[in-house]
Amino acid sequence: MTTRTDHKPDWTGRRIELEVGAVAHGGHCVARHDNRVLFVRHALPGEVVVAEVTEDKGGSFCRADAVEVLKPSEDRVEPPCPAAVPGGCGGCDFQHARPEAQRSLKASVVREQLKRLAGLDWDVEVEELAESPLGWRTRVRLAVDREGRAGLRGQRSHRVIPIDDCPIASPGALPEVLRQRWKPGAEVQVTRDGDGELHVTEWVRNQRPRFAVGSGTATEHAGGRDWQVDASGFWQVHPAAADTLVSVVAEFADAAPGATAWDLYGGVGLFASALAEQVGPSGSVTVVESSARAVESGRRSLADMPQVNFVTGLVEKVLGSSEMDGQWPDAVVLDPPRKGAGRAVVDAVCDVSPRRVVHIACDPAALARDVADFAANGYRLAALRAFDAFPMTHHIECVALFTD
Known part of the structure; x- marks a missing residue:
């Protein structure tokens, strides 16, 4: 054991017997020892393990891997990949848990984040997209x-x-x-x-x-349409995710015929295609997307839908520009990056008083922060569905509906 200039012992490399607590956001579980928190990977709630500290920066917590399981959980299984072990690949977080247990862990994380960051008690069920948790990443x-x-x-x-x-x-x-x-x-x-x-x-x-x-140009199929997209750009990696999400987004958005709708962080316009079907030829859909390559692909794929208009730029800048002046959308869909939409974007969306807002999120903490920001603007969480679009990992896809 080494001692640092802050006079706190460095636990890096130390092995500690721990009783593992609840799952936490990020693919690990929480344990405590000597008034410090340890975020332990390769463990499950309720287990007793020997954990080796992998990172200690001297604060109130450190990171560790469970290198020996003394009392295993009933949900523990043998990981199907030899690299899904301490010191191995960092991609999969939950290969050591039954698929049903993985979904339960993820549901717990979403519930905890909504409670902690948005003050909501919300029952969460994580739905599976396919029977097998393997072979899905495209x-x-x-x-x-x-x-x-x-x-x-x-x-x-x-x-x-x-x-x-x-x-x-x-x-x-x-x-x-x-x-x-x-x-x-x-x-x-x-x-x-x-x-x-x-x-x-x-x-x-x-x-x-x-x-x-x-x-380098991939052909994808979703929402009843064929898409020609950048093979290295963004597209849902689970083969069942795109169709599932566009169906839920369409149900939640329920845009009125002839109305205006927005698809923010819209990519190639997957959700815009569903919105365009709802508003019809007399309505309009504005897609805002920062990637010029995605916009180019979207314009080609949706050339038969003249009611769809693409705007290239950052959402937070475009929403305050003249390109969006005079638009009062009936429905707004936003699919922000992992960090979430953030207060400025949420405020700008609420300022135009849409009847419905549909929010797609791949990070429970970011979603919960945005839920709180919508609530501050008078929009309540009306529905939430969560999908196991990334089996074996801690990641999860959620679709939330807000109404005023």
């Missing part, structure tokens, strides 16, 4: 080490973990890519599109992407 970003080997990052680390395959990836998508050698320090994007075609793109800093396999 888009994988690999890192390349100094020897040119592609792999996945370690937990909270830039270290590249060499692998032969990944059980949550689309079957057969990775092995050949992992056998090849790539530019050291590059990143490799592997995408299997909706037609089953493989696209492999090598990204090297300050260089144009190289399409090693495929054209």
